[in-house]
Amino acid sequence: MKKSRNSLIAGIIGWTSAVVMFFPIFWMVLTSFKSEIDAVVPSILFEPTLQSYVDVNSRANYFHYALNSLVESVGSTVLALIIGLPAAYACAFYPGKRTKDLLLWMLSTKMMPAVGVLVPMYLLFRDAGLLDTRIGLVILFTLSNLPIVIWMLYSFFKDVPTPILEAGRMDGARFWTQMRYILIPISLPGIASTALLSIILCWNEAFWSLNLSASQSGPLTAFIASFSSPEGLFWAKLSAASTLAVAPILIMGWITQRQLVRGLTFGAVK
Amino acid sequence: MAARSRDVRTGPLLAPAVGVLLFWMIVPLALTLWFSFQRYNLQNPLITGFAGITNYRLLLSNARLWISIFNTLVLVSSVLGITVVAGIIFAVVFDQDFPGRNIARLLVTAPFFIMPTVSALIWKNLLMHPVNGFFSYVSRWLGLPVVDWFVQAPMFSVIMIVAWQWIPFATLILVTAMQSLDREQLEAARMDGAKGFSMFWNITLPHLLRPISVVVMIECIFLLSVFAEILVTTSGGPGLATTNLSYFIYMRALLQWDVGGASAGGVIAIVLANIVAAFLIRTFAKNLERD
Numbered sequence: 058m059k060k061s062r063n064s065l066i067a068g069i070i071g072w073t074s075a076v077v078m079f080f081p082i083f084w085m086v087l088t089s090f091k092s093e094i095d096a097v098v099p100s101i102l103f104e105p106t107l108q109s110y111v112d113v114n115s116r117a118n119y120f121h122y123a124l125n126s127l128v129e130s131v132g133s134t135v136l137a138l139i140i141g142l143p144a145a146y147a148c149a150f151y152p153g154k155r156t157k158d159l160l161l162w163m164l165s166t167k168m169m170p171a172v173g174v175l176v177p178m179y180l181l182f183r184d185a186g187l188l189d190t191r192i193g194l195v196i197l198f199t200l201s202n203l204p205i206v207i208w209m210l211y212s213f214f215k216d217v218p219t220p221i222l223e224a225g226r227m228d229g230a231r232f233w234t235q236m237r238y239i240l241i242p243i244s245l246p247g248i249a250s251t252a253l254l255s256i257i258l259c260w261n262e263a264f265w266s267l268n269l270s271a272s273q274s275g276p277l278t279a280f281i282a283s284f285s286s287p288e289g290l291f292w293a294k295l296s297a298a299s300t301l302a303v304a305p306i307l308i309m310g311w312i313t314q315r316q317l318v319r320g321l322t323f324g325a326v327k
Numbered sequence: 328m329a330a331r332s333r334d335v336r337t338g339p340l341l342a343p344a345v346g347v348l349l350f351w352m353i354v355p356l357a358l359t360l361w362f363s364f365q366r367y368n369l370q371n372p373l374i375t376g377f378a379g380i381t382n383y384r385l386l387l388s389n390a391r392l393w394i395s396i397f398n399t400l401v402l403v404s405s406v407l408g409i410t411v412v413a414g415i416i417f418a419v420v421f422d423q424d425f426p427g428r429n430i431a432r433l434l435v436t437a438p439f440f441i442m443p444t445v446s447a448l449i450w451k452n453l454l455m456h457p458v459n460g461f462f463s464y465v466s467r468w469l470g471l472p473v474v475d476w477f478v479q480a481p482m483f484s485v486i487m488i489v490a491w492q493w494i495p496f497a498t499l500i501l502v503t504a505m506q507s508l509d510r511e512q513l514e515a516a517r518m519d520g521a522k523g524f525s526m527f528w529n530i531t532l533p534h535l536l537r538p539i540s541v542v543v544m545i546e547c548i549f550l551l552s553v554f555a556e557i558l559v560t561t562s563g564g565p566g567l568a569t570t571n572l573s574y575f576i577y578m579r580a581l582l583q584w585d586v587g588g589a590s591a592g593g594v595i596a597i598v599l600a601n602i603v604a605a606f607l608i609r610t611f612a613k614n615l616e617r618d
Contacts, residue, residue: 068425074417075431078494082437084461085449097459144344147337161608163344166352168604170552172573173593176580177358200351207344232340261442263555264573268581282444282559292452292459299445310440311433318503 082307089296096292109297119298122280126302128191129276130259133198134252137206140199142248145210146232146240150222160211163204171201171264182269189271197269198259206255213247214240250316253309260306277302356597362590369584382591392592394567395575396599402486402571403550409490410546411539414497419531421498422505432502439495447559450488451477477561481568488556493549497542504538505531544607551600572596 088096089110095103113119148156178197179188187193217240225239241248266278281302284295310317366378386392421432438446454461457475466473476484508531516526554573557563563570563578570578576596580589 064423064425067420067423068428070416071420071423071425071428071431071435074420075434078491079434079437081446081449081454081491082441084453085445088453140343140347143340147340151337153337159341159345163348165604165608166348167548168600168608169352169356170573170593170596170600172552172554172576173597173600174355174359175576176362176586176589176593177355179580180586181355181358200347203344203348257440261440263443264552267444267555267558268577278442278444278555281442281448282555284448295448295452299448303441303445306442307437307440311437314433314436314499315503318499 082303085296086300087296088292089300091293091296093291093293096296109291109293110301112294113298113301119280119301122275122277123301125191125270125274126260126276126278129194129198129274130256132191132195133202133259134206134255136195136199137203137255138210138248138252141203141206141210142236143232145207145214146236148207148211149214149217160208163207167201167204175268178265179269188269189273189275191274194265194270194274194276197265198262201262201265202255202258205258206251209251209254210244210248213244213251216247217243246316250313253313254317257306257310359590359593359597362586363594365587365590367586367590369586378587382587383594386588386591386595391567391570391575392595395570395572396595398482398567398569399551399571399573399599401482402489402553403547405486406490406493406550407543407546409486410493410497411542413490413494414501414542415532415535415539417494417498418501418505418535419527421502422508436495436499438492439499441492443492443555444559446492447488447556450484450491451560455484478565481561481565485553485556485560485569488560489550489553492556493546496546500538500542501535504535508534540610544610547603547607551603572599 087101090105090107091103092106092108148160182188182193187196221239221243222235225235260276261278262276263278263282266276267282270276270279281295281299284291284298363382364378364380366374366376366381368374417435421428421435425431452460455476457463457473457478462476463473474480512530513526516530521529552573553571554577557569557571557574558577561569563574572592573596576589576592579585579592583589
């Protein structure tokens with residue numbers, strides 16, 4: 058009796074909050090199917106059209122920006138994994154007195170506000186010819202995600218039962234052999250969700266993308282931001298482009314929610 | 328497990344990560360410090376040389392800096408407050424069983440995956456637009472006065488957008504934490520006659536304290552440097568109403584090309600972040616030790 062009343066109240070609050078929280082996204086998707094004339098009138102009744110999607114794609118540069126997003130987020134994720142895997146392995150399986158300090162120090166580099174080093178990075182990039190290049194953003198994304206990647210991998214490695222590794226070690230398996238035949242297969246879900254979180258963070262990163270990239274290397278964040286200028290204000294097209302920009306990451310995030318939580322809190326919340 | 332650690336040289340495994348992070352920490356920081364003591368404006372190459380503490384003196388006596396620091400603190404603390412409270416409520420609600428719970432949960436957490444520039448544009452144009460936005464439509468329909476959000480309540484609007492993006496994060500983590508709550512303890516408390524609120528206050532809330540500290544720490548990292556939402560919606564205005572420290576330095580650096588002044592601002596931002604970080608990292612280290 059009491060229980061069903063509780064679940065009724067929870068259901069009402071839960072669904073109300075779901076509708077309220079999701080509404081802006083729903084509205085964006087809805088607007089993307091309107092014509093520009095219908096888009097400025099907030100109404101639910103309209104004749105759906107795919108015109109905006111066609112328009113966004115025919116401005117050939119949409120795919121250019123999407124490709125930049127893909128190359129930059131995947132590239133820096135791969136790079137961060139290559140650098141981070143050995144480090145996480147060492148911290149998880151051969152901890153020394155200083156390992157905790159080392160891990161906290163790595164995390165503390167994440168505390169440095171990007172804006173604090175904007176000026177030197179801008180000048181360094183300018184002098185190195187890295188302004189508005191994909192490689193430049195890949196480097197920055199890698200550096201800023203590396204601490205999180207190492208922490209996530211570390212917390213997943215901590216869960217690998219030690220006897221398995223001990224056995225491998227007894228048989229004389231070295232780092233690469235252990236990695237390849239034992240660790241990577243066992244912790245593949247963990248590595249995959251680390252990679253996904255890293256891709257999500259890079260895909261949505263705005264500060265460096267907006268300040269250090271332009272037409273050549275700009276990812277979707279920068280492309281969407283260019284719509285904020287008054288002359289580019291076509292709501293239906295803006296909504297279509299936005300929908301296309303967030304859809305892959307939204308779906309990816311939904312699928313991996315459960316593991317993301319573990320990763321985001323570095324295993325501190327189970 | 329550490330017993331055989333001498334057999335393996337961890338140095339080469341750690342070196343690449345430690346190397347690049349050291350580089351990432353030291354080089355830009357050293358350059359920022361260096362520039363902050365220089366007269367350096369990219370628009371006027373004739374102004375050069377050692378500036379001493381002039382950049383800092385000018386900056387610290389500039390009311391704009393203090394306003395932007397104040398705005399930063401207002402933004403961070405309001406968003407933290409809103410997200411933690413909403414997160415706790417949602418955690419309790421989504422811990423109950425109700426029809427369609429999993430779908431509702433997916434919908435609630437969706438905003439976390441939306442890129443900041445997109446969410447800023449949706450809110451600015453589709454929802455908060457004074458003429459054609461959804462909110463003004465609803466206001467007119469209800470016969471209420473139409474609000475021009477970014478003019479009449481600029482900071483409140485930015486807080487709403489940023490909180491919308493971060494409530495899902497707090498919810499995700501606190502809902503997960505609820506699942507590890509000891510159900511038997513709850514049952515026992517119920518047997519002893521504990522009612523809803525006292526049960527929440529004495530059992531649920533203490534259980535959530537640790538995950539809440541995790542939420543606060545991670546949000547702080549990101550909220551101290553909110554940028555895209557402000558750039559896209561208000562550009563720091565009207566006046567300085569929504570200029571936070573990030574945006575203030577950005578204006579100095581890339582709009583006024585005052586490298587020296589912007590660098591001094593950067594140093595101040597780093598100092599501020601480190602004060603927060605020292606406190607947070609200590610809390611987090613304590614959490615770690617309880618593993």
